Amino acid sequence: MENMKNKVIIITGAAMGLGFAAAKELASLGANIVLVDYNDKSLNDARAELGKEFPDVKIITIVADVSKEEAVKNYVDETVKAFGRIDGLYNNAGIEGKQASITEYDVNIFKKVIDINLMGVYYGMRYVIPVMQKQKFGRIVNVASVGGIRGVLNQMPYVASKHAVSGMTKNAALEYGRDGILTNAIAPGAILTPMVAEAFKEVNPADPKAAETEYAQRNPTRRLGQPHEVAKLVAFLLSEDNGYVSGQTIAIDGGESNMY
Ligand code: NAD
Numbered sequence: 001m002e003n004m005k006n007k008v009i010i011i012t013g014a015a016m017g018l019g020f021a022a023a024k025e026l027a028s029l030g031a032n033i034v035l036v037d038y039n040d041k042s043l044n045d046a047r048a049e050l051g052k053e054f055p056d057v058k059i060i061t062i063v064a065d066v067s068k069e070e071a072v073k074n075y076v077d078e079t080v081k082a083f084g085r086i087d088g089l090y091n092n093a094g095i096e097g098k099q100a101s102i103t104e105y106d107v108n109i110f111k112k113v114i115d116i117n118l119m120g121v122y123y124g125m126r127y128v129i130p131v132m133q134k135q136k137f138g139r140i141v142n143v144a145s146v147g148g149i150r151g152v153l154n155q156m157p158y159v160a161s162k163h164a165v166s167g168m169t170k171n172a173a174l175e176y177g178r179d180g181i182l183t184n185a186i187a188p189g190a191i192l193t194p195m196v197a198e199a200f201k202e203v204n205p206a207d208p209k210a211a212e213t214e215y216a217q218r219n220p221t222r223r224l225g226q227p228h229e230v231a232k233l234v235a236f237l238l239s240e241d242n243g244y245v246s247g248q249t250i251a252i253d254g255g256e257s258n259m260y
Helices: 017-028 040-053 069-083 107-135 156-179 194-203 208-217 227-238
Strands: 008-012 032-037 059-063 088-091 138-143 181-188 249-252
Touching: 008 017, 008 069, 008 107, 017 032, 017 040, 017 227, 032 040, 032 069, 040 059, 059 069, 069 107, 088 107, 088 227, 107 138, 107 156, 107 181, 138 156, 138 227, 156 181, 181 227, 194 208, 227 249
Parallel strands: 008 032, 008 088, 032 059, 088 138, 138 181, 181 249
Antiparallel strands: none
């Protein structure tokens, strides 16, 4: 994918997991990368690793909590200051919250999940889109989940937030397609990242590996997904090779969301 050379891509939640894997993939394709995360230590580690592997790529880091509107406005302003444009936004930062039934769910954690997963994605689009409109070009990938397509036991706020991401994606595609901005969402199944490893610890604290193996057996492929597999899809959706896919929520889950 030659046409990612010199593109400017913002990645939120870039310090680890799916965000970091996408940063590696995009850096390998020659894009300039803006790494955004609220964990400044992991962010610096991520930058150091990328810098070593891709010494010719321009990488900047910005510490921001995506649930804070001012912090989002700031990462957009800083990116424009550094590069003069924004070609792509990978709106990826998100949390799972805790696992609990609807009636037992801690309301404060519910609100936190919504603030990060829903409002964080909204703020990202709100401040990046005007920059893309001026350029008459942009690509946005919002991270939903299979929990944005169907229900997931004991994760109501996560499911609510991810259905909202899918809905916001449709609206952004409708409202800004005329400006050359294509917006899509991805819906990963279980991809082995630190977030998912934590979830297996919660399901079976004594033996998280057993929980992982059991979960993998439900998937048609009998395995979990890998972050670099998701990164390939994200790179395509953020590139000019994607000329006409917009407003979609694309599952990347080994086919699991088709099972009854
Ligand atoms: P992860 O926990 O491994 O990494 C998430 C990164 O986002 C971390 O670096 C964290 O510091 C950062 N982050 C979290 N909240 C933030 C905030 N408010 N502001 C800035 N940075 C923040 O998680 P992951 O598995 O890589 O998940 C990334 C995204 O993919 C999330 O939106 C998640 O819901 C979604 N997702 C993941 C899976 C999966 O199987 N891993 C499946 C479906 C959806």
